Structures are given as structure tokens and as C-alpha cells.
Amino acid sequence: MPRKKKPVIEYRHYSLPLNFPILLLSGERWKISDIKSEHLHFHNHLEIGICHSDSGFMEIKGESIPFQAGDVTFIPRYLPHTTYSSPNTASRWSYLFFSPEDLFRYSFKGAYHNFEPNLQMLKGMNCIFNKENHPKIYTLATSVVEELKQQNTHYQESALGLLLSLYIELLRIHSMSLPLANQETEQNVKGDFVISPVLEYITKNYMRPITINFLADLCHLSPTHFRRKFHEMMGTSPLDFLNSTRIEEACKQLKRTDDSILSISEQVGFQSISSFNRCFSKLMGKSPKQWRKGVQSEAQSANASILEFTGWV
Template sequence: MSKKKNTVIELRYYEKPIKEPVLAMLGESWIREYGKDTNGEMINNLHFHNLMEIGCCISGEGEMILDGESKKYKAGNFTIIPINFPHNTVSKKGTKSYWEYIFCDPEDILNRAFPNNRPFVESTLKRLNSKVYFCHSEKEPELYSVIKSIFEEMRNKKAYYCEKTIMLCNSLFFEVARKNTSDTSAETEYRDMSVISAAISYIGKNYAKPIRIKDVADSCNMSETNFRRLFSAYMGRTPLEYFNLIRINKACELIKSTLYSMEDIAMKVGYSQMSTFNRNFKKIIGESPYRWKRNPANFESKLLKASVSTKKGW
């Protein structure tokens, strides 16, 4: 299956719980007909995440679209999908599949283990983020065993589960990085999305700072004109619009999880003027931040319903 040109790629944005090593999505609530939205409509767009996605298929069958390539999945398949890698999961028509997921930030986990060795962390991240793994437990039993151990630690949460999960994640990262130096049989390389993936990472790390579009273009080694054209083609919106989407997503998380004043939140996500913050919040979410804060029902549903390319997870 070849990817259509100029397809809008969605960001599904996740926040890892502050006191947890990873975000775990486990249990029977993840039995569903993948590839359809809450209204039963087919989702045709690829999406990507701000965190690494590690998934295991417990039951069911269907196909995964990995940067435009179609791969059939069944029980026992697992995936290791880097940050910013376009993909989609579609159950066999009329059936449900059971997937479980772990979302993690490899940079954060590696930095915890190697706080004084930045070159090592960066070289490992480069290998981790250059490939996607789509494998079956029968062909890669070692990787599968480590992944299942991570899942079980997060499911059972026994004493020292945070520390053990971090150790297991590092073990998984090293095994994947090692394979990326020699084994290409189970890997799919970045293609089209790679040209702007550096920009997505740059914006994600620097959203609270004043950023010029030229700075973002430089992170991709492009001219500003070419960067604007390519970014808009892949993302369906301009770099500035995407930049504001990230800022407002961060603002929503702070509204939900902190007692900061709205003025402080605006400053923390990069808006020096409340009028600019309020205008962008209302444009993206559909109502003012104050009104959104007063309505708890909005916390889980409003971003999903917003007619934008950024979605708050599933």
C-alpha cells in the first residue's frame, strides 16, 4: 500500500504520569475495532506520537500501516515505534483486536541511567529513533520477553516496579540499538516523514521559548521556504499553527494537573501576552481557558472533538 501524497498526519499527544516511569495502556479496555473513531467512522490518516510506542497484539488480526507500508498482524506480533513515526492500526473488517501498549520517553529513561554521559545517550537515541520494529514473538523471542516483562511490571506494580521498569526499558533500548547496527530484516526505515521529524522534535523541546521559523528550518537543514512548504504538506497546517497546537496541549495538561494561575500557565507554555494565549486557546479548543477549566467534562473529551490535526491520544 503506498501512501497518498499530502496526507494530513495527526499528532496523538500523550503525557506520562509524573510519578510513573512509563504510560501503560493495559487491560481489556483496549479490545476494540482499531481504525475507527468513536462514531464508527474509518480513520484514514496516519498518526504519530510524542512518545515511543511499544505495542503487543494479544488477539485479533488486521494490518498496520507503517509510514505507508502495509503489514499484516496477528496475535503475538509486537511493535516498537519511535517518536514521530507515522503509523496506523486497522482491525480486520468487522472484527476487534486486543492490543496493549506502553508509551515511554527513551531520552528521559536513558538520562536517568546515564546522567553524565550525554554522547552515549545521544548515540543510542539516534539508533532507537531511526527504525521501527514490527516483529513476531516466534522470530524475536528475546525482545518479546523483555517487552512482556515491562508490561507485567506495570500491570502488577509490586515493590520497586518503577526501578525495575526503567531497567527493563534500558535493556530493551540496548537490544534494539544493537540490532540496528546489523539486522535489517525486521525494520522499516523512515521515508517521507523523516524530512520534518527533526522539526517536530525541535518544537516539542522548545515550545516554551521564542522560536523563529528559520531556527526550526535549520534543525532540518532546509531553507525556510522549502521547510514551510514541506511541513504544511505533511501536517496539513503551517509550522506556526502546529507550534500553537503544542503550546495549547501543554496548557491543557497544566490546567488539569496543577494549581497554577492562568497567567502562570500562559507564561510556562510560551505566551507572554494573555490576549494571545486566550485567542489561540479559543481558536483550537473552541472556548476560553477559564470556561474550559470550569467544566471537568472537557478534560477528557474536548481535545478529541477539536477539528485539528492534533489529538489527545485515543
């Protein structure tokens, strides 16, 4: 019997606007095809989707869950999934991407608690919220989108407040729907996204010294197997992913603060200013000093950058 083909998993990196850490993708452009993609995908930020028309299915962790117009979806970062519409339709969506850390840090000036679901315990059915059963979720989600689209006076403050309320409401529902003490074993999660603990760890601890052996241990893999698995799923090495995470955070600090370049390099985890400058120039095409000078005269707002339209009409 031929071996079952492993699904291809694509990484989609979304860079949030540096001056306002929420990305909205909306409009007629954002329609889902009725052709089921052979690839699962995941992103580096949490995604909230609103289905405006038609229906279809979302595949999450081996489950195929139906959706319809009026549903709100809640996809934590690093959770592989795919979406496709019912035959002969193209469902229209709006998507919000944001980082919980950035959201709470931006709103409360540093006061942040780790409000994020455990991906190993998350069930696919917990990711879709029906308008009739969860009217508050739908109202808050659509209100955030409208604020960001209309951009009336003080829209950013309003959108942040609404999004905070929405996110906390989602986590309340999530916490009530899962067992209080569900310690899953390695065997239970064998089929899940094996490198997700590393992606989560790097996202929250990029500023610390990190070794390959430590990251491999998080996944219960040997260093060699871990390197191979990571590159297979991410298309890059663990070290390059770590450095790109550090550089992305450095860009935020270069824009938001007057801290010295040396200080910022240390804050994001580089051991020397020379390695920081070298890595920054390689990824951004200019030195940190040149980049900071440019961003002061022109607002940097990076768009969705990797595999942006794969699977879209």
C-alpha cells in the same frame, strides 16, 4: 512513465489523561483490518503495541516486517507506519501511548534525561520484538496492560514502575542493535519523514522563542518550501502546531500546579498574557481561568481525538 504516487501521511493526535500520563487502548474494539491502508500515519506520543492474535505486516521506513501473536511493537513518535493483518484475519491488539518526558518527569519529579531513539538511524526491524526472543519485553508490556485494565490498589504506581522498566529495556536493545557512530547525510535520509526534526524540536523546546527560519533550517528547506511541506503533512501551519503544543502543556500546568495564569503563559513560551488567553480560548473553547475552574471539579481525561479509528475494524 507516470510518476509514482506519494503516500498520504496522517497525523493522529492523542491527548493523554492529565492526571496520569498513560493512555491504554485495549479490548475487542482494537482490531486491525486485513485491508492494507493507502495511508501511513504517525502519532504525537510513543506507542507500544501488543499483538494478542493472528499475524500480519507492519510497514516502517520502506520495510515490510511480519508480526505474529505475542509480538510487542515499539513505535517512536513521529515515525510514519501502517499495519495490516494477514488475509481473512483481524489481529487484536492492546496499545500504550505515553511521552518519555512525561513518564520520567512524573516518576522522578523533574529528573529527566533524553532517552529517545534517533529516528533517522532506526530500522524497521528494530521496532518488533518476538515473545520467544524477548520474553522480558513481553512480560513487562502485558503486565502494564493488566495493571491498567484491572486498576487494583496502587495500580498507577505499579504501572509506572513497570513501564519505566519496559522503556529502559527497549532502549538497551535499541542501543545495542545500531552502529555506535552512524552519521547519516541528508542524501541518506532523503526519503524519510522530512519534518520529523521539527516535530521533535517543538515537542522538547516549545517554551523557547522559535522562528520559521530556524525550523526550516532544521529540515534543510527554504522557509517557503518548509511551510508548504509542513502544512501538507500536518494539515496545519507550523505556528498553529507550536501553539497547540504550548496550550496542551499549559493545560497540564493549570491542573497540576497553583501557578498563576501569567506564570504558566510564560513557562510555555507565550510572549504576552493576551496572546496566551486568545490562543487558549480558541483551542479549548473557554478562558484559562474557566478551564482551570472546570478541571478542579471534574477530572479531565482527553481521549484519542484525531482520526482515531481510521484503518480500524
